[in-house]
Amino acid sequence: MPLRFNTCPHCNKKIIFKIEMDDINSNQYPAPVYIKCKSCNKLSTFYVDSLLRVSYKELDKKLGGIKTIETK
Numbered sequence: 001m002p003l004r005f006n007t008c009p010h011c012n013k014k015i016i017f018k019i020e021m022d023d024i025n026s027n028q029y030p031a032p033v034y035i036k037c038k039s040c041n042k043l044s045t046f047y048v049d050s051l052l053r054v055s056y057k058e059l060d061k062k063l064g065g066i067k068t069i070e071t072k
């Protein structure tokens with residue numbers, strides 16, 4: 001279960017989250033997944049590649065995601 005280190009696009013605080021293949025719709029890459037920041041409680045959309053590495057992120061909730069992941 002890969003652990004990812006990144007920053008929240010809303011508050012710029014460091015975030016850590018676990019992501020698995022079950023968390024994304026793998027029909028299309030980069031695949032969106034929703035990330036809920038523990039610090040500011042806001043949702044953003046992170047796009048990951050086939051190795052579940054973050055490619056880019058968007059501030060709001062974009063279409064196509066299937067799960068929301070809480071950060072640590």
Ligand SMILES: [Zn+2]
Pocket residue numbers: 008009010011012013037038039040041042
């Ligand atoms: Zn945040």
